[in-house]
Amino acid sequence: MVNMNILLFGATGMIGQGVLRECLLDPDVRRVQTVGRTATGVPHPKLREVVHTDLLYYASTEDQLSGFDACFFCLGVSSAGMAEADYERVTYRVTLAAAETLSRLNPGMTFTYVSGAGTDSSEHGRAMWARVKARPRTVRLPFKAAYMFRPGAIQPLHGVRSKTAAYRVLYSLTKPLLPILRRAAPGLIVTTEQMGRAMLIVAKQGAPKRILESRDISAIAPAEIALSPENH
Numbered sequence: 001m002v003n004m005n006i007l008l009f010g011a012t013g014m015i016g017q018g019v020l021r022e023c024l025l026d027p028d029v030r031r032v033q034t035v036g037r038t039a040t041g042v043p044h045p046k047l048r049e050v051v052h053t054d055l056l057y058y059a060s061t062e063d064q065l066s067g068f069d070a071c072f073f074c075l076g077v078s079s080a081g082m083a084e085a086d087y088e089r090v091t092y093r094v095t096l097a098a099a100e101t102l103s104r105l106n107p108g109m110t111f112t113y114v115s116g117a118g119t120d121s122s123e124h125g126r127a128m129w130a131r132v133k134a135r136p137r138t139v140r141l142p143f144k145a146a147y148m149f150r151p152g153a154i155q156p157l158h159g160v161r162s163k164t165a166a167y168r169v170l171y172s173l174t175k176p177l178l179p180i181l182r183r184a185a186p187g188l189i190v191t192t193e194q195m196g197r198a199m200l201i202v203a204k205q206g207a208p209k210r211i212l213e214s215r216d217i218s219a220i221a222p223a224e225i226a227l228s229p230e231n232h
Helices: 014-025 059-064 084-105 128-133 165-184 192-205 212-221
Strands: 004-009 029-036 047-053 070-073 110-114 145-150 153-155 189-191 211-213
Touching: 004 014, 004 192, 014 029, 014 070, 014 192, 014 211, 047 211, 070 192, 084 110, 110 192, 145 192, 153 192, 189 192, 192 212, 211 212
Parallel strands: 004 029, 004 070, 029 047, 070 110, 110 145, 145 211, 153 189
Antiparallel strands: none
C-alpha cells in the first residue's frame, strides 16, 4: 500500500517516538497525524499534530479523525503506584474510546494496539497491569483488521528516550548487556525501530495472526534489517 495516511496515538512515549520516526522515513507514508495531550514538536512536512486533552471523548475532533488507512495506538503508562480503576481508565477505556470512534469513521482502517508480554488473557490473574492490559477487544470492532503487539523487552534507538525516569535509568544500566542478550535470545528483545517497521509492514500486508509477540515482531522486521549500521 502506497500513499498511506497514518494516525498515531502516544507519539511522545518511547515506543511512539520510534514508530513516528519510521513512519516519517517510509516513502509509502504520505501523511502522519499524531493525537495526544502534547505535541511532539518534530518538524517534518509529512507530520500534522492534533493536541487533544480528553482522550475519552472525541466529538470535538471527529472532523480530523477520518481518511486514515491505519492507526498505531502506542499510548501507555506505568502501572506503578496506580489503583486498578485509574490504570483501567488510562489503558482500557482510553483505548476503546478511540477504537470505537475510529472504527465508525474509518471502517477500512487497520488498527494496531500496543500491549505487553505477559498480559493475562483470562483477565483474572494476580497481576493488575496484566489483567487490565488484556481487556481491550479491538479485534471485535469493525475495522478492516486489528492487531495487538505484545513486545517484551524493548531497546530504544536513534535517541528515543522513555518518559519514565526509572525506565531511563534501567535502560542506561542495561545498555551494555543488550547486544549480548540479543545474541543469546534472538527474537526476545526488539528495538523501537523494529516496532515501527513491523507496524508499517502489518498495515501494508497484514499478518498471519492477530496477537503478535516479540518473536513474531522480530520475524516481521528482523533485527539485521531493522538495525542500521550506527546501532550495531
